[in-house]
Amino acid sequence: MMWLLFEERPRHVVQLGLGSAALTKFCYHRLPDTRVTAIELNPNVIDICHAQFGLPPDDDRLAVRRMDALDFVLDPANGDSVDILQVDLYDEDARGPVLDSPEFYQACHDCLRDGGIMVTNVFGDYSNYDKNLLTMEQVFDAVVWLPEVHDANIVVLAFKRSPVLDFSVLYERAAGIKTRMNLPAKSWVNGLKSWMLDQQ
Numbered sequence: 001m002m003w004l005l006f007e008e009r010p011r012h013v014v015q016l017g018l019g020s021a022a023l024t025k026f027c028y029h030r031l032p033d034t035r036v037t038a039i040e041l042n043p044n045v046i047d048i049c050h051a052q053f054g055l056p057p058d059d060d061r062l063a064v065r066r067m068d069a070l071d072f073v074l075d076p077a078n079g080d081s082v083d084i085l086q087v088d089l090y091d092e093d094a095r096g097p098v099l100d101s102p103e104f105y106q107a108c109h110d111c112l113r114d115g116g117i118m119v120t121n122v123f124g125d126y127s128n129y130d131k132n133l134l135t136m137e138q139v140f141d142a143v144v145w146l147p148e149v150h151d152a153n154i155v156v157l158a159f160k161r162s163p164v165l166d167f168s169v170l171y172e173r174a175a176g177i178k179t180r181m182n183l184p185a186k187s188w189v190n191g192l193k194s195w196m197l198d199q200q
Helices: 022-030 043-052 069-074 102-111 127-139 169-182 184-200
Strands: 012-016 035-040 062-066 084-088 111-120 142-145 154-159
Touching: 012 022, 012 069, 022 035, 022 127, 043 069, 069 102, 069 142, 069 169, 102 111, 102 127, 102 154, 111 127, 127 154, 142 184, 169 184
Parallel strands: 012 035, 012 084, 035 062, 084 111
Antiparallel strands: 111 154, 142 154
16 A cells, blocks of 8 residues: 555556455445446455455445456556556465466556556565566666565566655655644655665
8 A cells, every 4th residue: 555655546446356355345445436347257266255254235436347457458448447456466385476478467557557556466476576677667667675574576667757855845745644644654655765776
């Protein structure tokens, strides 16, 4: 949810890979003016999320679609239609992202509206890190990531248009996110500062 530092009121959030539906539910419940779409290929995952994890039924703001994530981002009808694209695609072995080709990341870029953000996690075999980050950097205007958090996961933000990083503003926004949503947003800003120092 680190993208909240840069976009407080997205019109449309898309989740590629439903997982346990935690991110989908959070966006649906905590962002009442936002339309939320989740894309999941495995029907069993969708059924389990409804039955065991409290995923609400579809309504005028929530749509859970059974389809391949690559098909979704390649569909011209979805171009320039998404404010936030949350990508969490992996197989049962979790060796790395299932979709990580230049074609996929370009399609993700093309789905985003001007100013849109893709957030993803890179994990698994260490060879995946450079491959994915370099590919994203070739496609997106700016790519930043946080230090490794757990299980060798790195959270990456890829911006269609490079943002202005004013840390005084980001810390102010982080305080508001903590108050409204009880999320550890100050640690996100600290992570971004660490990233910038590492890049120098």
